[in-house]
Every structure is written in C-alpha cells, then in structure tokens.
Amino acid sequence: MYTVDILTLFPDAVMAMMGESILKRASQKGIIDIRAHQIREYTTNKQNQVDDYPYGGGMGCVMACQPLGDCLESVKRAREGRIRTIYLSPCGKRFDEADARRLSREYDGIILVCGHYEGVDQRFIDECVDEEISLGDFVLTGGEIPAMAVADSVLRLVPGVLSDPECYENESHWDGLLEYPQYTRPEEWRGRRVPEVLLKGDHTEVERWRRGQMLARTKLRRPDMFALLALSETDKKLLKKAENEAEIAELGAFSCRETVESDIPAVLGILESAREYLRAHGVDQWQSGYPDESSVRADMARGESYVVLAGDRTAAVFRLMKTPDPNYASIKDGRWSDDLAYYTIHASAVASFARGCGVADRLIGYAAEMCEKDGIRRLRADTHRKNKPMQALLTRCGFRYRGNVLVEAGDGHDPKRLAFEKRI
Numbered sequence: 001m002y003t004v005d006i007l008t009l010f011p012d013a014v015m016a017m018m019g020e021s022i023l024k025r026a027s028q029k030g031i032i033d034i035r036a037h038q039i040r041e042y043t044t045n046k047q048n049q050v051d052d053y054p055y056g057g058g059m060g061c062v063m064a065c066q067p068l069g070d071c072l073e074s075v076k077r078a079r080e081g082r083i084r085t086i087y088l089s090p091c092g093k094r095f096d097e098a099d100a101r102r103l104s105r106e107y108d109g110i111i112l113v114c115g116h117y118e119g120v121d122q123r124f125i126d127e128c129v130d131e132e133i134s135l136g137d138f139v140l141t142g143g144e145i146p147a148m149a150v151a152d153s154v155l156r157l158v159p160g161v162l163s164d165p166e167c168y169e170n171e172s173h174w175d176g177l178l179e180y181p182q183y184t185r186p187e188e189w190r191g192r193r194v195p196e197v198l199l200k201g202d203h204t205e206v207e208r209w210r211r212g213q214m215l216a217r218t219k220l221r222r223p224d225m226f227a228l229l230a231l232s233e234t235d236k237k238l239l240k241k242a243e244n245e246a247e248i249a250e251l252g253a254f255s256c257r258e259t260v261e262s263d264i265p266a267v268l269g270i271l272e273s274a275r276e277y278l279r280a281h282g283v284d285q286w287q288s289g290y291p292d293e294s295s296v297r298a299d300m301a302r303g304e305s306y307v308v309l310a311g312d313r314t315a316a317v318f319r320l321m322k323t324p325d326p327n328y329a330s331i332k333d334g335r336w337s338d339d340l341a342y343y344t345i346h347a348s349a350v351a352s353f354a355r356g357c358g359v360a361d362r363l364i365g366y367a368a369e370m371c372e373k374d375g376i377r378r379l380r381a382d383t384h385r386k387n388k389p390m391q392a393l394l395t396r397c398g399f400r401y402r403g404n405v406l407v408e409a410g411d412g413h414d415p416k417r418l419a420f421e422k423r424i
C-alpha cells in the first residue's frame with residue numbers, strides 16, 4: 001500500500017478533493033491510503049497558535065517549528081517503510097513527471113508539509129525535510145494545492161490505481177513529449193471535424209498520426225523539451241507531415257475550381273517540383289517536358305484544368321479529361337470493366353508544402369464528384385510502373401488496376417503505363 005500524509009491547517013478541504021473518483025476507488029481497494037493531519041492539533045501553547053512574527057521584522061507570520069515537528073513525528077510513527085518528507089515551497093525544485101515517477105517507485109509513501117502565511121521556520125526544513133518541491137514559478141497562499149497536485153500525480157502511477165499502465169505511458173511528459181490531441185463524439189462540432197485518420201479504423205495510421213502530432217506539438221509548444229529528443233528518420237518524416245497538416249489547416253478550408261490565368265505561375269511551380277520529385281525517385285515520367293505551360297493552357301481552354309485550393313493557396317493541380325483518351329483504346333494484359341463513358345485524371349500534382357496531408361485524396365474526391373455531377377460512372381487514370389506513391393493513392397481511393405496502356409512519353413522515355421479505373 002502506498003501512503004500519503006498531508007500536514008495542513010485545512011485537512012477537510014484537502015480530503016474533500018483527495019477522497020473522490022479514481023483515488024477514492026483505489027483507497028477503497030486498499031491500494032493507497034491518504035490522510036490529512038491538522039497541524040494545529042499538535043500545538044503546546046494555550047492559544048493553539050501555529051505561527052508567530054518573523055525574527056528581524058517583516059510582513060506576515062511564519063509557521064513555527066514545534067507544532068510542525070510534533071505533527072510530523074506522530075505521523076511518521078504510524079507509518080512503515082521508506083517514507084519521504086517533502087515541504088511544498090516556491091523555493092523548491094520545480095516538480096515534473098520524472099519526480100512523480102521517482103517518488104512512486106522509490107518510496108512506500110510520502111509526507112507532504114503545507115506551509116501557509118510567509119512560510120515555515122527554516123530550522124524545521126533543515127531538521128525534518130528530505131526535499132523541497134515547487135509547483136512552478138509562482139506563489140500560492142498555501143501548500144495545499146501543490147500537495148494535492150504532487151500526491152495525485154504520484155498516486156496515479158502506483159500500480160493498480162489506474163486500470164492499465166498504458167493509461168499513463170502515452171500521456172504528456174512520459175517520454176519527453178506532449179500528448180497528441182484527443183477527440184470524442186460527435187464527428188463534427190460547430191463546423192470542426194475530427195481528423196479523418198481517426199475515423200478510418202487503420203490502427204497503424206492512427207499511431208503514426210499521433211506520433212507526428214506529439215512531435216509537432218512538443219516542437220511548437222516546448223522547444224526546451226524538443227531539444228532533448230533524438231529523432232529517428234521515421235520521426236522526422238512524421239513530424240514534417242504533421243507540420244504540413246498544421247500549416248494547411250491554418251490556411252483554411254479546401255476547395256476546387258477551374259484553373260484561371262492568375263493560377264498559372266503557381267501551377268507551373270507545382271508541376272516543376274513534381275517533375276523533380278519523380279526524377280529524384282527514379283521515375284521516368286514527365287521527363288520529356290509534358291505537362292508544361294502550353295499543355296496547361298490547352299487544358300484550360302477545354303475547361304479541363306482544375307486547381308485544389310487550401311484557403312487561397314494552390315495546393316494541387318489536375319486535368320480532368322472529359323473525352324475518351326485515345327491512348328486507352330488499346331489495353332494490354334487486362335481490360336477495362338466496360339464501355340461506359342468515362343473521365344480521366346491526368347497531370348495531377350500536389351504542391352510540396354501540401355504533400356502527405358491527404359490533398360491528393362481530396363483531388364480524387366473532387367474529380368469523382370465532377371463525374372457524378374455529369375452522370376459519368378467511370379473514372380480512369382494511368383501511372384508509371386515505378387510511381388509507387390501514385391499507385392498507392394489510386395488503390396486507396398478505390399481504383400482497380402485494369403491492365404497496361406501506352407502513352408506519348410517523348411523520345412527515349414518509357415511509354416508503358418499501368419491503367420486504373422474507379423467505379424463512381
């Protein structure tokens with residue numbers, strides 16, 4: 001059993017808080033024992049006085065050694081095992097989760113001494129106290145709130161108090177990180193939606209998202225903690241993704257519209273960076289120049305070029321070809337599902353600032369919505385066999401591989417493409 005004794009001038013107030021909820025249940029099960037002791041009961045003077053004027057003058061009163069010392073002795077006599085005596089003080093070491101862990105593991109109990117007024121006589125501290133703990137760099141009127149905070153944080157780590165160690169092992173400060181954001185029902189409240197990843201039921205993705213959020217939050221809110229972390233390569237990627245998501249969320253809601261003249265510089269920038277990305281990843285796609293300004297302008301003239309916006313920033317671009325693609329007339333190693341009219345996604349690219357944030361999935365969603373609006377039941381796309389991210393995206397968004405097609409790829413470039421189709 002882990003014991004907590006709180007020496008205070010306000011035992012009822014302390015027990016009102018410490019005798020509730022999780023701690024109450026743990027006490028009833030005999031896992032912990034919490035008691036608050038009235039210091040005043042140990043005074044030997046007639047007035048039951050616990051404090052006196054400070055030597056040397058000054059404001060307020062100081063709690064005297066005698067009642068504190070006698071109260072502490074009496075409490076210690078009633079306890080066994082390794083007991084740590086702590087004085088709550090703004091002059092103490094700032095308390096943190098590591099202290100909570102240490103106190104819960106290395107001792108069988110703690111005695112928490114609450115000061116009041118101007119504090120307590122230094123001789124009591126020197127003689128009887130093992131350590132001084134501060135709750136933070138501010139001054140409270142008494143030690144009761146810090147004592148309850150310390151007791152609560154220590155007790156929840158005592159085995160059996162919480163149902164499972166997992167309850168505290170993933171929480172803020174356990175591993176030098178702040179916790180990820182938490183959500184519960186409903187899925188939407190005042191226009192604010194729960195992040196999609198938490199609704200899809202993919203446990204691995206949820207874990208990856210949460211890790212990214214923890215890293216990003218810690219970096220933003222607690223650079224001091226972040227500086228102490230040794231990030232793995234996976235951590236770095238998850239952090240970048242979370243930061244991109246945060247940046248995009250700041251920009252505002254997503255939308256999709258036809259490309260207009262003023263979009264062209266941003267669109268060309270996105271296409272160029274996608275071309276570089278493909279080249280860097282050994283994908284021989286778009287390396288002969290297409291898509292470029294003239295192809296984008298031609299798509300615009302046909303009403304087939306679209307941009308995805310995050311707020312008013314261009315996050316992605318694509319062509320939705322609304323006439324049959326001649327390259328799809330012949331398909332090898334498979335076949336299209338039927339001869340129904342279809343639209344085709346071409347020349348799609350996501351801006352580097354928006355990569356890994358679900359923008360590509362939205363792009364497909366917008367294309368599918370346009371098909372639906374026009375009564376088109378099939379959406380097609382093709383990609384290079386080495387373009388694994390695109391293949392993963394298409395599969396994730398409900399496309400099925402249908403066979404191989406040949407496209408105009410330019411001299412010396414690989415014209416073979418994997419063809420995909422989605423039923424709308």
Ligand SMILES: C[S@@+](CC[C@H](N)C(=O)[O-])C[C@H]1O[C@@H](n2cnc3c(N)ncnc32)[C@H](O)[C@@H]1O
Nearest residue numbers: 088089090115118119134135139140142143146
């Ligand atoms: C008004 S304070 C005394 C402050 C003291 N004169 C000083 O300047 O350091 C009264 C009591 O509140 C408690 N207390 C106040 N601020 C605290 C903090 N940040 N952490 C822990 N205990 C605190 C201590 O027990 C203290 O004896």
